[in-house]
Amino acid sequence: MTVQDIIKPENLVYQKSKLLTNKPFHYCPGCGHGTVHRIIAEVLEELGVGDKTIGVSPVGCAVMAYDYFDVDFAEAAHGRAPAVATGIKRVWPDKVVFSYQGDGDLAAIGTCETIHTCNRGENITMIFVNNGIYGMTGGQMAPTTLEGMKTATTPYGRKATLPAGAGFDGIPNNGYPLHITELIARLPGTKYVTRQAVYDPAHVRNAKKAIRKAFENQINGKSGVNFVEIVSNCNSNWKMEPVAANKWLVENMLPEYPLGDIKVDGKLVEK
């Protein structure tokens, strides 16, 4: 049996979702954003809600997500995606509304909107792609940057406090990595809070299940924010090749941001 005999429509087991347009992603090679876009589109297609979904894209690398999804989209000001999603969901309660944000958008400038949307318990799905750096603007330090991680604005590595000596010992400097997902899991307004990754097939499958649950909860009318954090890479600004960046992610990001469900059906998961 030759390859040409196998490549026939009846033998197809996997292809890109029909809810993605044919426009090539502008993301860097190996960027997790593409994988997250793909699995969101697959989930929406499987749930059959593509024609009544409204996404809200952020400011950041994913700012042009509306070009790639074949669903309705709104573009929010920097950090305000949950606020825009709140408005859309309140006007159209029967639509499926999701926001898609990066860490600079959701955990830095949009912290206020994130926390208050989660505190109000809006019935929306929030997708949070955390790569620990400001990707689009050239790799500056984000609140989620790991301690010791070198970025454009912390060339000697992020330091929580100023180094010892010259009387500066213990004075706050860059602060600690912000665990926004654990933070909002404590709020009664959140229904489902989880952290996933997309660097290998097993974790992509888990992340897809989590995103599916987040959308199903919203469709089933369980009020409360469904929040999925995806720990992703930024190989361009981490200055690594894509495969090396995924390895670095496993060794450095995952100990700081452990994967798994944090809150399921409104109850914190005991660990």
Add this chain to the structure above:
Amino acid sequence: MASFKGAISVDIERCKGCGVCVVNCPMNVISLAKEVNGKGYNYAYMAEPDKCIGCASCGIVCPDGVISVYKAKL
């Protein structure tokens, strides 16, 4: 002898040659080509088509969704 045989088709012009599919292929079927596509990326291709089992691991990790996976019963 496996009772299934797989094959992939890569959308060469959209492939960015990141190599994530290469390391995630359990049967080491995929390699990056020596040739480049229109954008100058070494695209992924089936270097050893006989070994492919059609597991779709490459398809589900591909960040650009360029890989379609086919699987046929022998």
